[in-house]
Amino acid sequence: MKKNQEKVAFLLADGYEDSEMKNPYEAITRNGNAAVIIGLEKEAELRGKKGTIAYTTHLSIDEANPDDYRAVVIPGGQSPEKLMENEAVLDFLRDANEKGITISAICHGPLLLSKAGLAQGRHFTSYAGVAEEIAKEGGVYSDKPVVVDDNLITSRGPDDESYFIEETIRKLGVSAY
Template identity: 80%
Template sequence: MIETERKVAFLLADGYEDSEMKNPFEAITKNGFTAEIIGLEREVELRGKKGTITYTTHMSIDEANADDYEAIVIPGGHSPEKLLECEAVLEFLRIANEKDITISAICHGPLLLSKAGLAQGRNFTSYSGVAEEIAKEGGVYSDEAVVVDKNFVTSRGPQDEPYFIEETIRRLGATPN
């Protein structure tokens, strides 16, 4: 029997919150998954907003297929705002949602879910500064460390990373290491 590679996509642009990328990325790979970074362009180095880390995209959103992933992680910071206007990113999320793929978004990340039209009637949490904007699109905000609603896992920010990571890994059917 051939074992298939288990992959998790990270949607990323410049200015992401350093720890919200680094910590989930390391946890995902430590738990046996392949993490692939998808950006607006292939093989572009992206820098965190604090400048402590950089990552290079593996592929562009135009090359990505949602069916290839068991989960999608959206780190916060300024990255989601740079991805908001890309229709291919929004369509990638819509397809993933239709297929019930886990979508984990932290801090500003839930803005992408809202922009993709996926917030209506869904429970979420996020950075408090964007909660009202998402609520305008029909999302129901809770000020909690992590909120799970069907295939969505959302968190407020860096202080909630342990809960965010644990719940994301649990959704992948793994026991967090």
């Protein structure tokens, strides 16, 4: 890893929204950061819900340590719902949040934050169809392209990716993409 290069974890399972993985991943690596894909299993090939891309996990969640990362990105689609039943994923997010690590979640991604108990009293945005569920867990919803609440960054969906990426990269302290 190069000097000043930050490691960014991508929490991923099958069925993610293709562009919500591809575009942040490419922007973060283009800025010289290391992207590490963490899934339920190591070296698993995961496909986007539209079938336009596939990524292979670098680590399983059981091998991952939040201390190794400057940020965590959670793409939307069906991936967050598949990850939210895994206690190691939830513990990873709780630990990252406690340490103030940036956590960026888009579309259905904030559901995972809610399941980890991180929504209470926090401002967020998400895919409109899941906003009520997160609000039931104490989250304060705003219908905006991006919401930043301390270390949490959330966005509504693919149309807001540029805002999502810009805020995530800004938190990393590197130039805009």
